[in-house]
Amino acid sequence: MFPIKMEDNLDLMVKWNNKEFDISYIRSNDCVGALKELIFDVTGVRPERQKLLNLKYEGKMPKNELKLSDLNLQKGFKILMMGSLEKDIETASTQPTDLPEVVDDLDVEDVKLDNQEIHFAKVQRRIKEYQINILNEPREGKKLLVLDIDYTLFDHRSVAETGNELMRPYLHEFLTDAYHNYDIVIWSATNMKWIEEKMKLLGVASHSEYRIAFYLDIHAMISVHTPKYGLTQIKPLAVIWGKFPCYTPANTIMFDDIRRNFMMNPRNGLRIRPFRKAHTNRATDHELLKLMKYLRKLALYDDLTEFNHHKWEKYVKRRDENRKRKRDEYSNDTRERRDDDKNSSGDGRGAGTSSDFTECTTP
Numbered sequence: 468m469f470p471i472k473m474e475d476n477l478d479l480m481v482k483w484n485n486k487e488f489d490i491s492y493i494r495s496n497d498c499v500g501a502l503k504e505l506i507f508d509v510t511g512v513r514p515e516r517q518k519l520l521n522l523k524y525e526g527k528m529p530k531n532e533l534k535l536s537d538l539n540l541q542k543g544f545k546i547l548m549m550g551s552l553e554k555d556i557e558t559a560s561t562q563p564t565d566l567p568e569v570v571d572d573l574d575v576e577d578v579k580l581d582n583q584e585i586h587f588a589k590v591q592r593r594i595k596e597y598q599i600n601i602l603n604e605p606r607e608g609k610k611l612l613v614l615d616i617d618y619t620l621f622d623h624r625s626v627a628e629t630g631n632e633l634m635r636p637y638l639h640e641f642l643t644d645a646y647h648n649y650d651i652v653i654w655s656a657t658n659m660k661w662i663e664e665k666m667k668l669l670g671v672a673s674h675s676e677y678r679i680a681f682y683l684d685i686h687a688m689i690s691v692h693t694p695k696y697g698l699t700q701i702k703p704l705a706v707i708w709g710k711f712p713c714y715t716p717a718n719t720i721m722f723d724d725i726r727r728n729f730m731m732n733p734r735n736g737l738r739i740r741p742f743r744k745a746h747t748n749r750a751t752d753h754e755l756l757k758l759m760k761y762l763r764k765l766a767l768y769d770d771l772t773e774f775n776h777h778k779w780e781k782y783v784k785r786r787d788e789n790r791k792r793k794r795d796e797y798s799n800d801t802r803e804r805r806d807d808d809k810n811s812s813g814d815g816r817g818a819g820t821s822s823d824f825t826e827c828t829t830p
């Protein structure tokens with residue numbers, strides 16, 4: 468499935484906290500930075516916190532750009548590491564407060580991912596090892612909608628007495644409408660307990676009109692390194708596609724307020740406007756209502772990657788204009804018929820049928 472060449476795999480190991488971890492899929496022509504990413508992937512210790520004690524180049528710690536071939540590592544070499552975990556990610560009972568506030572998002576078009584094979588290998592590992600608790604089985608023939616939480620469905624920074632005050636307007640209407648055509652998955656860069664708490668708080672977990680298929684948390688994400696922006700966590704949709712063959716690039720769309728989260732799947736991602744300052748903005752935020760229309764339109768097509776989701780508002784606007792034009796035409800036509808009926812009674816023509824209108828209003 469993925470283009471991994473195994474022949475020059477170094478099969479390194481890392482020893483940390485009295486445990487040993489396999490570092491697969493690393494080759495001699497990969498760089499030290501890529502190795503640190505893989506170590507982060509299996510241990511959770513961020514690259515900047517890793518001290519690789521017995522990895523030296525000319526007596527010093529090697530720089531991230533240096534190729535492993537320059538270090539003359541033997542196949543199966545065991546690296547000794549010191550380093551601390553980011554404990555905040557593991558704290559389940561309280562809201563994480565020190566996650567970075569992302570205002571300036573990455574320009575995905577501008578970002579080139581290096582070490583593609585390593586990223587594919589990480590995705591493979593997630594497919595194999597990440598456990599999904601299925602809440603509701605995939606439904607035959609449905610597409611897939613993957614939703615972020617923070618700033619997409621919920622303003623997680625403002626203070627309020629109830630979750631409803633921070634919930635994005637029209638959330639339940641949106642999910643109810645989307646559920647007709649899409650299975651719904653929630654994917655948030657926090658831990659599972661926090662996701663479950665939020666979904667309960669918002670009434671999403673127990674709503675009678677729609678069901679959530681499953682939740683994904685930060686552990687289903689992978690770390691990638693981009694030359695321009697350094698290390699960052701992203702949400703590769705291939706984790707879902709690998710686990711559920713019924714979901715594919717053709718039938719999946721993901722909404723997230725951070726564009727870099729769909730860096731590996733730009734044709735399947737839609738960057739939603741972030742919902743911040745709930746108390747000020749809730750009266751004017753109609754994003755979910757508009758996106759509801761877009762999802763209805765997409766549901767009619769077999770391949771969602773044919774759409775440029777970056778321009779979703781234009782599609783919705785054009786759809787609204789078409790509907791208005793057709794309604795106007797229908798009204799004019801009806802008026803003319805009424806006038807005709809007045810002038811020539813008993814000719815058998817009615818005043819239009821409901822099916823005429825349905826045809827005009829179908830997305």
Ligand SMILES: [Mg+2]
Pocket residue numbers: 615616617618619723724725
């Ligand atoms: Mg978000």
